[in-house]
Amino acid sequence: MLRFFFWIFLILNALLLALNFGFLGNWSSDVREPLRMKYEKNADKIKLMNANAAQDSIEAHTKKMTPVLACLELSGFSVADSKSFDEKIKSLALAERLTRTELAEVASNMVYLPSLGSKDAAEKKAAQIRKLGVTEFYVVQDQTPLRWGISLGVFKTPEAAKAHLANLVKKGLKEAKLAPRTVTAAKINYRLENLSEEEKQILDQIKSGFSQTQSQECKNSSE
Incomplete structure (x- = not known):
């Protein structure tokens, strides 16, 4: 039983050491960062499209409501x-x-x-x-x-x-x-x-x- 806990403790320390030296962190950030940037970029586009659509809708509505004199x-x-x-x-x-x-x-x-x-x-x-x-x-x-x-x-x-x-x-x-x-x-x-x-x-x-x-x-x- 003591040997089992010894190996668990050793594996956990090895993982912590790997994270501290960036062996896992670099890989994780390399994967997550492009995804985050992609979502942020798409989100900006979606917001921009929504703003333009809203402006067009407002202008169309205003033009419709303005009487022709x-x-x-x-x-x-x-x-x-x-x-x-x-x-x-x-x-x-x-x-x-x-x-x-x-x-x-x-x-x-x-x-x-x-x-x-x-x-x-x-x-x-x-x-x-x-x-x-x-x-x-x-x-x-x-x-x-x-x-x-x-x-x-x-x-x-x-x-x-x-x-x-x-x-x-x-x-x-x-x-x-x-x-x-x-x-x-x-x-x-x-x-x-x-x-x-x-x-x-x-x-x-x-x-x-x-x-x-x-x-x-x-x-x-x-x-």
């Missing part, structure tokens, strides 16, 4: 039409996002009805025109051959005047004519900024009721 310029409203337009867009609460500009515009292409001979006849015709859905016109009362006729619009270009004339003829005003007549009229322009997609759709619907106006994206948007 629009800026529109509407031009060519008469004073009467601009008042009607102002009433229709009140519900949008545009406030400081809306800029309204009044300009004096010289036009020389007139669409009109010839003189009806008297004020009563002109007013009766005016009532018929309203029933056709035409709202932008006025009875001429100045001392000219056109007195008691009806102006249906004055335009800067012949093309615009002809297009309006064709539209009126389709509605039933077959007696409407086109003639040169220089008139200075007030025109109202609008600039509407930071519009949501829903607001833009509503404005497009409202604008469709004003056939003589033009719409375009803002040239110099302040968004």
Whole structure:
């Protein structure tokens, strides 16, 4: 029994001596160190990939949640039409996002009805025109051959005047004519900024009721 314990004690001392001199330690570290480095390297890669994926996800989500805003310029409203337009867009609460500009515009292409001979006849015709859905016109009362006729619009270009004339003829005003007549009229322009997609759709619907106006994206948007 004593001999058995002697050999156990001797073997243990031999192992401790080998560890102290590095015979086993070098081998162990040679095996473990590359594995540790490999895992640490892979762990860094995994963390980096996760960070990039997270950033991409955040950016995609932010882009999705950010509303697409629009800026529109509407031009060519008469004073009467601009008042009607102002009433229709009140519900949008545009406030400081809306800029309204009044300009004096010289036009020389007139669409009109010839003189009806008297004020009563002109007013009766005016009532018929309203029933056709035409709202932008006025009875001429100045001392000219056109007195008691009806102006249906004055335009800067012949093309615009002809297009309006064709539209009126389709509605039933077959007696409407086109003639040169220089008139200075007030025109109202609008600039509407930071519009949501829903607001833009509503404005497009409202604008469709004003056939003589033009719409375009803002040239110099302040968004």
